[in-house]
Amino acid sequence: xxxxxxxxxxxxxxxxKTATLTCNYTNYSPAYLxxxxxxxxxxxVFLLLIRENEKEKRKERLKVTFDTTLKQSLFHITxxxxxxxxxxxxxxxxxxxxxxxxxxxxxFVKA
Amino acid sequence: xxxxTQTPRHLVMGMTNxxxxxxxxxxxxxxxxxxxxxxxKPLELMFVYNFKEQTENNSVPSRFSPECPNSSxxxxxxxxxxxxxxxxxxxxxxxxxxxxxxxxxxxxxFGPGTRLTVL
Numbered sequence: 001x002x003x004x005x006x007x008x009x010x011x012x013x014x015x016x017k018t019a020t021l022t023c024n025y026t027n028y029s030p031a032y033l034x035x036x037x038x039x040x041x042x043x044x045v046f047l048l049l050i051r052e053n054e055k056e057k058r059k060e061r062l063k064v065t066f067d068t069t070l071k072q073s074l075f076h077i078t079x080x081x082x083x084x085x086x087x088x089x090x091x092x093x094x095x096x097x098x099x100x101x102x103x104x105x106x107x108f109v110k111a
Numbered sequence: 112x113x114x115x116t117q118t119p120r121h122l123v124m125g126m127t128n129x130x131x132x133x134x135x136x137x138x139x140x141x142x143x144x145x146x147x148x149x150x151x152k153p154l155e156l157m158f159v160y161n162f163k164e165q166t167e168n169n170s171v172p173s174r175f176s177p178e179c180p181n182s183s184x185x186x187x188x189x190x191x192x193x194x195x196x197x198x199x200x201x202x203x204x205x206x207x208x209x210x211x212x213x214x215x216x217x218x219x220x221f222g223p224g225t226r227l228t229v230l
Contacts, residue, residue, distance in 0.1 A: 008151065034218070043113065043201050043221025044154075089154070093217060097142055097166055097208045101154035 002028040004102035023073040023090030030092030117222035132187040134202030
């Protein structure tokens with residue numbers, strides 16, 4: 001079945017460092033990947049989208065890559081801050097309305 | 112806030128009860144979604160409506176019954192649920208679908224969710 005897999009272990013980093021989260025997809029080829037942020041008790045909030053023909057996309061301190069050979073996307077937060085602590089969800093779709101989500105990776109940024 | 116509201120925020124119900132979840136979006140979007148989120152599991156797409164018409168039903172048990180009277184409102188009617196149905200139910204909306212006009216992102220705007228507990 002089509003899957004998006006993210007590291008289920010929480011990522012702990014020091015403030016100011018770069019956080020890198022991994023998203024792998026299996027059994028399908030998404031045309032795009034999205035990254036969302038989810039805080040406790042809230043719904044996910046869209047951050048970035050990258051299409052399969054794009055290698056890299058940036059938005060402020062965020063950078064996303066899409067490697068169709070490795071079937072992987074990397075999500076980077078540079079100069080991380082405690083306010084960046086949240087769960088980050090990766091999602092991939094092939095078109096239409098159906099988007100497959102991963103379970104998310106929890107990020108903790110320590111001051 | 113995201114422009115998508117959900118009520119109630121918390122719901123406790125017995126297995127024989129009938130209840131409804133409500134979602135409203137104030138964004139002028141055409142598509143609305145129901146997702147189920149269980150602890151440490153991926154979001155599961157349940158239903159999608161586009162211009163009030165159901166376009167996806169992800170093999171959801173009939174004890175969940177969606178209703179979309181217009182593009183701004185979405186309901187999820189619940190009856191004879193099981194304890195394993197306890198989860199966070201999220202509503203979302205989007206302007207269009209992925210693969211639409213160049214530059215469209217199928218960015219989904221989520222509501223805060225309804226935390227459902229089935230006893």
